[in-house]
Amino acid sequence: MARHDSILDTIGRTPTVRLARLAPAGVNVHVKLxxxxPMGSVKDRMALAVIEQAERSGALRPGQTVIEATSGNTGIGLAMVCARKGYPLVVTMAENFSLERRRLLRFLGARVVLTPASEKGSGMLAKAVELAEAHGYFLCRQFENAANPEVHSRTTAREILEDFEGMALHAWVTGFGTGGTLKGVAGTLKAADPATRVVVAEPDNAPLLGSGEAQPAGASHPRFRPHLMQGWSPDFVSPLTQQAVAAGLVDEVVPVAGEEALRLARELARQEGIFAGISGGATLAAALDVARRAPTGSHVVCMLPDTGERYQSTPLFDGIGEEMNDEELALSRSTPGYRFDRPAPMAAKAPAEAANDTEAERFVDACLAEAPVVMFGLAWCEFCWSARKLFTRLGIDYRSVDLDGAACQADDLGVRLRPVLARRTGAPTLPQIFIGGEPLGGCGELFEAWRDGSLGARLDACGVAYDGEAEIVPESLLPGWLHTRANMLENSLPITQS
Known part of the structure; x- marks a missing residue:
């Protein structure tokens, strides 16, 4: 394994893999993964190139905020680059792109400004321009930035040529979004071998290139319609794409149906073990169409732009359930143990005759004296997480004592605290929450106290500040699997806390 000084050094040099089961007989279909x-998409290459070119030219100043309009992958790549280099990042994104993309961006430290879906790609680009001008941000301009195709000419295309050195490449197939991959790779492949066909795939219901109609200046293309392939074909033909077409780099345009893109993305996973997004399935659909018409022995290379992980809230994952289906339930029930359709064993109560632990008793007393709201819990426990979420949403200042935390490991203090808490509360479960030194109960009791108003009354009596106007459905703070388990038990069995 290579050693690197920066995550940015790991961009590129992606593998090309030959399909074993989906390709037509006699033709070699390869996918570039x-x-x-590092951030799971082809856009990592462009993100680094755009930032480094701006640094070299002086267009991007140290500490300046970077901004870009993106369907997600460019933004995620930029978030990685900006995090490593120390630039704040703002991303504008249409609201209809997958939720995972927003969360990934924010996790990486970017700010995400959503634009109305009705305004399409043009709207999110216009918002980025507006914000850049108003606040002095550096706008990446990925749809026209020359650094975009340049990096693909220098890296992506060269990798493909090296992978097929000594072999004729019948066709290279790609979608288009910014046009950077298309223009950069196509130009280099054609220079190396003019016989290599460049095939561009686009949505069949949005034939921006296939229609032959020109792109109107400053407006949506008249043939654009919303489609399933995120990152593909915005509502305009980008300047970089127009340049590739004008240069004669595109030999064929293949329309792809959204349902076919979904089907092939799923088949890639189930028959080839390759996890790609909807745009990857769409590009493969076009590549297989080309392969079925190719001479025997041909090599066709297909770009798979990203991973399927950022499509979980899209139609790609329709029918992929979180709960066990009938077949899985039957398999679970085929053996007697570890089943969710039976009561979980109740936690053993602390023996009444257990000797008092004076040191542990003093520790609990000291904790209760230090803060009016104290929670004794476990760092890993989902019920404890949910209680903490409610405290945070309400703005409650509280002390959390984690019995499994490092501070409670000395002399097995965490273990010794459990019987002390059980004697004081009458329950062996965690978390146990105290307000004003008096036990409230666990997570369930906390939620009920918020609903019936008694939590607020107890906090008021202790002088604890909180947001009394907050509108919170406490059950929404629980992890999804708890709802799943409750449904499987048909609300007939109690769900005990940890």
Whole structure:
């Protein structure tokens, strides 16, 4: 394994893999797996190139905020680059792109400004321009930035040529979004071998290139319609794409149906073990169409732009359930143990005759004296997480004592505290919450106290500040699997806390 000084050094050099089961007989279909880039997409290459070119030219100043309009992958790549280099990042994104993308961006430290879906890609680009001008941000301009195709000419295309050195490449197939991959790779492949066909795939219901109609200046293309392939074909033909077409780099445009893109993304996973997004399934659909018409022995290379992980809230995952289906339930019930359709064993109560632990008793007393709201819990426990979420949402200042935390490991203090708490509360479960030194109960009791108003009354009596106007459904703070388990038990059995 290579050693690197920066995550940015790991961008590129992605593998090309030959399909074993989906390709037509006698033709070699290869996929270039851009998900192997560190942030999971082909856009990592462009993100680094755009930032480094701006640094070299002086267009990007140290500490200046970077901004870009993106369907997600460019933004995620930029978030990685900006995090490593120390630039704040703002991303504008249409509201209809997958939720995972927003969360990934924010996790990486970016700010995400959503724009109305009705305004399409043009709207999120206009918002980025507006914000850049108003606040002095550096706008990446990925749809026209020359650094975008340049990096693909220098890296992506060269990798493909090296992978097929000594072999004729019948066709290279890609979608288009910014046009950077298309223009950069196509130009280099054509220079190396003019016989290599460049095939561009686009949504069949949005034939921006296939229609032959020109892109109107400053407006949506008249043939654009919303489609399933996120990152593909915005509502305009980008300047970089127009340049590739004008240069004669595109030999064929293949329309792809959204349902076919979904089907092939799923088949890639189930028959080839390759996890790609909807745009990857769409590009493969076009590549297989080309392969079925190719001479025997041909090599066709297909770009798979990203990973399927950022499509979980899209139609790609329709029918992929979180709960066990009938077949899985039957398999679970085929053996007697570890089943959710039976009561969980109740936690053993602390023996009444257990000797008092004076040191542990004093520790509990000291904790209760230090703060009016104290929770004794476990760092890993989902019920404890949910209680903490409610405290945070309400703005309650509280002390959390984690019995499994490092501070409670000396002399097995965490273990010794459990019988002390059980004697004081009458319950062996965790968390146990105290307000004003008096036990309230666990997570369930906390939620009920918020609903019936008694939590607020007890906090008021202790002088604890909180947001009394907050509108919170406490059950929404629980992890999804708890709802799943409750449904499987049909609300007939109690769900005990940890």
């Amino acid at each position: 851009e998900a192997f880039n």
